[in-house]
Amino acid sequence: MATIKSSFLNLLVTLTVITLVAGLSLGYVFQWTKEPIAKAQMEKQLRAIEAVIQGYDNNPVTEKYKVATPDGKDSLEFFPAKAKGEMIGIAVKTKSSKGYSGDIRLMVGFTMKGDIEQVVVIEHKETPGLGSKMSDLKFLNQYYGKNPGQMNMKVKKDGGEVDAITGATISSRAFSEAVQVAYETFQTVNHGPN
Numbered sequence: 001m002a003t004i005k006s007s008f009l010n011l012l013v014t015l016t017v018i019t020l021v022a023g024l025s026l027g028y029v030f031q032w033t034k035e036p037i038a039k040a041q042m043e044k045q046l047r048a049i050e051a052v053i054q055g056y057d058n059n060p061v062t063e064k065y066k067v068a069t070p071d072g073k074d075s076l077e078f079f080p081a082k083a084k085g086e087m088i089g090i091a092v093k094t095k096s097s098k099g100y101s102g103d104i105r106l107m108v109g110f111t112m113k114g115d116i117e118q119v120v121v122i123e124h125k126e127t128p129g130l131g132s133k134m135s136d137l138k139f140l141n142q143y144y145g146k147n148p149g150q151m152n153m154k155v156k157k158d159g160g161e162v163d164a165i166t167g168a169t170i171s172s173r174a175f176s177e178a179v180q181v182a183y184e185t186f187q188t189v190n191h192g193p194n
Contacts, residue, residue: 044122045107049079049091052109052118056081056088069185076185087112093122094182096174101125104134104174108182115147119179124171133165134175148183 042061049060060079068075079091089112095105102125109117121135133139142162153176154160157169164172 048107048120048122051120052091052107053081053089055083057084058082060091067185067189069181070188076182089117090186092182092186094178096178098177099124099174100168100170104171104178106175106178108179110186114149114183114186115145116143119143133168134171139165143179148180153180
């Protein structure tokens with residue numbers, strides 16, 4: 001009986017020491033990598049903003065703010081782009097959870113009139129070779145220079161004006177939905193001409 005108690009106590013002490021060492025190691029690694037990860041994420045956002053809005057001289061990342069979507073269920077990040085103190089556009093980080101394989105995250109650049117300058121796919125888990133084609137210029141060109149307030153952003157299959165990616169209608173729908181939500185949210189704060 002003494003052997004069983006001794007083995008249990010040894011096991012308990014060993015597991016406690018292993019857990020403590022593992023916990024301290026994870027905490028140290030987290031603290032050590034926290035700043036580089038934050039810096040990399042900021043640089044990634046800045047590259048996405050630079051791809052969708054050109055000609056600004058401020059740092060949109062440091063001036064970002066959140067705006068609630070019109071349905072009030074979410075909020076989007078807005079990155080104001082200014083040149084010599086004047087607003088020239090806004091980059092909006094938007095998403096749709098209706099992708100074929102999960103969330104689709106985009107950065108959409110709008111002029112102050114609400115026209116789409118550019119769209120960049122930030123993240124997706126869509127099928128390679130199908131849904132991943134939403135980053136192709138052939139698909140993206142349908143959006144550039146268009147104003148979602150004057151264009152039906154749905155895919156043609158749903159009565160809209162967007163040619164869906166062949167074999168990836170669900171991804172195309174989600175992409176269009178994310179752009180539309182970005183525009184509608186943009187309109188709630190933008191009081192410029194449409």
